[in-house]
Amino acid sequence: MRFLILSDMFSLESWLVKDREPEIMPAVYEFFTYLGKSKENSFVCIIFHRNIRKTISFDNGSVIQILPITSSFHYIRKFFSLFAMYGIGKKQLQKKNYDVIYGLSIYSTIASLLGKKFGILSVSRIFGTLVNDLLLKKRYFKLYTRHILQYLELKLPSDLIICTEDGTKFDDALLSINPNKKVNMLYNGINSALRKKLMQIPLISLISKSQVIRLYSIGRLTSWKRHDLSIMTVYHLKEKYKLSLRLTILGHGEDRSKLNKLIKNLKLTNEVELRSPIPHQSISDFLKQQHIGLFLYDVSNMGNAFWESCLSGRFIVTRNNGKIDTLFSEDISAIVATANPLDIAAHIYKHLDVSIEKDVSSVRNTINTTIPSWESRFTEEISIIKSILKD
Numbered sequence: 001m002r003f004l005i006l007s008d009m010f011s012l013e014s015w016l017v018k019d020r021e022p023e024i025m026p027a028v029y030e031f032f033t034y035l036g037k038s039k040e041n042s043f044v045c046i047i048f049h050r051n052i053r054k055t056i057s058f059d060n061g062s063v064i065q066i067l068p069i070t071s072s073f074h075y076i077r078k079f080f081s082l083f084a085m086y087g088i089g090k091k092q093l094q095k096k097n098y099d100v101i102y103g104l105s106i107y108s109t110i111a112s113l114l115g116k117k118f119g120i121l122s123v124s125r126i127f128g129t130l131v132n133d134l135l136l137k138k139r140y141f142k143l144y145t146r147h148i149l150q151y152l153e154l155k156l157p158s159d160l161i162i163c164t165e166d167g168t169k170f171d172d173a174l175l176s177i178n179p180n181k182k183v184n185m186l187y188n189g190i191n192s193a194l195r196k197k198l199m200q201i202p203l204i205s206l207i208s209k210s211q212v213i214r215l216y217s218i219g220r221l222t223s224w225k226r227h228d229l230s231i232m233t234v235y236h237l238k239e240k241y242k243l244s245l246r247l248t249i250l251g252h253g254e255d256r257s258k259l260n261k262l263i264k265n266l267k268l269t270n271e272v273e274l275r276s277p278i279p280h281q282s283i284s285d286f287l288k289q290q291h292i293g294l295f296l297y298d299v300s301n302m303g304n305a306f307w308e309s310c311l312s313g314r315f316i317v318t319r320n321n322g323k324i325d326t327l328f329s330e331d332i333s334a335i336v337a338t339a340n341p342l343d344i345a346a347h348i349y350k351h352l353d354v355s356i357e358k359d360v361s362s363v364r365n366t367i368n369t370t371i372p373s374w375e376s377r378f379t380e381e382i383s384i385i386k387s388i389l390k391d
Helices: 026-037 074-095 105-118 131-136 140-144 148-155 170-177 192-199 227-239 256-265 280-287 304-311 341-350 357-370 374-390
Strands: 002-007 042-049 054-057 063-068 100-104 121-126 160-164 184-186 213-218 245-250 272-275 292-295 315-319
Touching: 002 074, 002 105, 026 042, 026 374, 042 074, 074 105, 100 105, 105 121, 105 148, 121 374, 131 140, 131 148, 131 170, 140 148, 148 170, 160 170, 160 374, 184 374, 192 280, 192 304, 192 357, 213 227, 227 245, 227 256, 227 292, 227 341, 256 272, 280 304, 292 304, 304 315, 304 357, 315 341, 315 357
Parallel strands: 002 042, 002 100, 042 063, 100 121, 121 160, 160 184, 213 245, 213 292, 245 272, 292 315
Antiparallel strands: 054 063
């Protein structure tokens, strides 16, 4: 099959622009790598950047074309990129023979429109959604303004929809907005070499109150990732329980200054560090130095950082939201049903100086048997696409 892929840059500049190890979004770069090595499939991918023009070539002739759209304002650039992507996609389909037009994230709507225009199979590849949470909270103004592009992913879907099973309940949102459409919900995969390294890290079996307890939170520095809740939890562990702690937050994003201000106001500058993301293949070296992973997001916790943390044998503290209860239940000590930092701090303190090996081992084994390798994951996706083409 020959794919025309319409993709966002996401946060892959370190890889696509700077030729360094990728930091996040393994679902995207692993997919490009998988297709770029394929003997049966190839692709041309279009990606926009604020000022870079570049072509990246793969062994089988596949290419990523990075094109510039110059604008100082992120949302204006995104808006104009939709029209530009439609125009470039139209020219590609007129000139070359493609079997599938494949739109990632906000460009899935463009793939849908072009697929209908040219009569070829369109695929929407979605990486979770905030729409279902906004629908449940009846925050319609925010839905139809800031999140209008995510709404259009559901309102104007492609022939085939594939969404990451990350707990954000895209399937529920689709049922509300477009009940006659179906979606294939698939877990992200794990790099096989990385899985092996993570599984070799000794389990955390006991965390002593007398040691410096190392906690971490991974994710974009944005409000719904709730790094503020992690910081407040550390504050209560320090003030109420007199523990020595070190919290590392890995991520880029718009809330950096707000989080720095919170850290300063709570007098936690010696306890909390904001760091940029690290190369993804180095995550095992980071995790084996840690004790507790905090996944306290408002909407979903079930991304690759979560899977990798579980496989590394860290003590995982996560809120019972999204679809977390499809994997774990309340009798697993890693689950907390509250968003109150005092409660979370008490939950952590209760598990200090006692054996947690059984729970940590159970979490590791559950994820190891649930999450596939990337090769298996993409083989399944290609199989789904082929079956639609045959029909």
